[in-house]
Amino acid sequence: MQQPDTQTLIQWDRRYVWHPFTPMKAWMEKTDPPVIERGEGEFLFDTQGRKYIDGVSSLWCNVHGHHVPELDQALRDQLDKIAHTTLLGLCNVPSILLAKRLVEIAPPGLSRVFYSDNGSTAVEVACKLAYQYWVNLGKREKNRFISLRDAYHGDTLGAVSIGGIPAFHQVYEPLCFPVDRIAPPLLPPFAATDASVILDSVSAPQAGNSHWQEDIEHILAQHPGRHAAIVLEPLVQGAGGMLMHPPGTLTRLRHIADKHNLLLICDEVMTGFGRTGKMFACDHEHVTPDLLCLSKGLTAGYMPLGATLATENIFQAFYADPRAGRTFFHGHTFTGHPLACAVALASLDLMESRKTLEHVQKLSAVMATGLAPLRDHANVGDIRQLGLIAAVDIVPRRGHARFDFHWRVGGELCAAMRENGLILRPLADTLVLMPPLASSVQSVSRLTQIVVQSVSTVAEIVRRKQESNGK
Numbered sequence: 001m002q003q004p005d006t007q008t009l010i011q012w013d014r015r016y017v018w019h020p021f022t023p024m025k026a027w028m029e030k031t032d033p034p035v036i037e038r039g040e041g042e043f044l045f046d047t048q049g050r051k052y053i054d055g056v057s058s059l060w061c062n063v064h065g066h067h068v069p070e071l072d073q074a075l076r077d078q079l080d081k082i083a084h085t086t087l088l089g090l091c092n093v094p095s096i097l098l099a100k101r102l103v104e105i106a107p108p109g110l111s112r113v114f115y116s117d118n119g120s121t122a123v124e125v126a127c128k129l130a131y132q133y134w135v136n137l138g139k140r141e142k143n144r145f146i147s148l149r150d151a152y153h154g155d156t157l158g159a160v161s162i163g164g165i166p167a168f169h170q171v172y173e174p175l176c177f178p179v180d181r182i183a184p185p186l187l188p189p190f191a192a193t194d195a196s197v198i199l200d201s202v203s204a205p206q207a208g209n210s211h212w213q214e215d216i217e218h219i220l221a222q223h224p225g226r227h228a229a230i231v232l233e234p235l236v237q238g239a240g241g242m243l244m245h246p247p248g249t250l251t252r253l254r255h256i257a258d259k260h261n262l263l264l265i266c267d268e269v270m271t272g273f274g275r276t277g278k279m280f281a282c283d284h285e286h287v288t289p290d291l292l293c294l295s296k297g298l299t300a301g302y303m304p305l306g307a308t309l310a311t312e313n314i315f316q317a318f319y320a321d322p323r324a325g326r327t328f329f330h331g332h333t334f335t336g337h338p339l340a341c342a343v344a345l346a347s348l349d350l351m352e353s354r355k356t357l358e359h360v361q362k363l364s365a366v367m368a369t370g371l372a373p374l375r376d377h378a379n380v381g382d383i384r385q386l387g388l389i390a391a392v393d394i395v396p397r398r399g400h401a402r403f404d405f406h407w408r409v410g411g412e413l414c415a416a417m418r419e420n421g422l423i424l425r426p427l428a429d430t431l432v433l434m435p436p437l438a439s440s441v442q443s444v445s446r447l448t449q450i451v452v453q454s455v456s457t458v459a460e461i462v463r464r465k466q467e468s469n470g471k
């Protein structure tokens, strides 16, 4: 079939596609969105041939860029053998090789890999494993979880239960299991602006705000012996606004979990696979969680795949005679998908041969330098950066509260940046810069230029909003 023209495609999109995280009425009224047709490295091309920098790594998952010959070849090679077969009652070659590889690169002590097919399911698996771990040990009462406010762990109901972003999660509260939330430990504004400083200092424990430690002690005292696990996104809370924790936070949580006999679950769906400048965020503090959730960058952003890594201690709690009733009855049709596992293996090869982690350190410095002019800008409330994650908070005036949410200042800035050849997706009024890890220095530099230039238009946007509001 010949591909319909762009106008027809957009018309059919509006007629048939229900977009994720999207108020659909506003979507219909928006100017025509680009219809992406192909990609090359860090660039996306739409059906009209316009070229964009993929500044969000296709929602935080792309590692080596698009249309990468080695990754494409790995997929084709696997396709020549078999696309999919089940892990229920059978093994397949790529899922075995990948599990071994993941255990080799993961924080030491994680020894077993449970596959699923996305980030939310990787988290669901971790929560169910944590709960059943205690059940299997005869501690059924340990059924509460501790998580952080503004946490995001995915959109399935278990992940929503431990999530903490009211705008996304509040409506589902009656359907969720009970979770005790603590305030996220946060770095003060502009503390995480210099990439080199951050990358070096993260391993040295510092005093952050200590409020959260009192919170957690209070919660533990309120429900003694009732908690199964602490769950968090280590170092950087993604969808909550790229919130960054003070160095040493993860180490302290590990200590607290040990002291009170709970498991530590790290959701590295976003931070995993080099995004923060190390293979895993946990590596910055040499912490091994009991359960580690992976997805997004696992397949370099090519295919949906999730993995939950567990310690031998957890695995052993399920390892018993079938009649003991300790089996983990969980699995998805596409668990351990061969195509996805094959491309994940090829991606790990590329990370090694291309020294991706070193490249991230270099790009991270380029990004920090590029964003430096914004440090003194009146409309910038904070800049945070770790590895190739950067966030710029746009505010009415430094030290002042946020814009009216309905003004969609972040959204307008990103729409304008698209005209300049950059795709970004904001988190409310926080601009998020997350290019593919294999981007060129030139592209990262260009990306920061477009962002810096765009921030200079904030005053104009505000003036227009005020006029149209008659204020």
Ligand SMILES: *Cc1c(COP(=O)(O)O)cnc(C)c1O
Binding pocket: 118, 119, 120, 121, 123, 152, 153, 154, 155, 233, 238, 239, 267, 268, 269, 270, 271, 295, 296
């Ligand atoms: C994206 C994300 C998820 C959910 O992954 P999906 O594949 O979108 O279900 C979970 N946790 C974190 C930290 C994420 O960034």
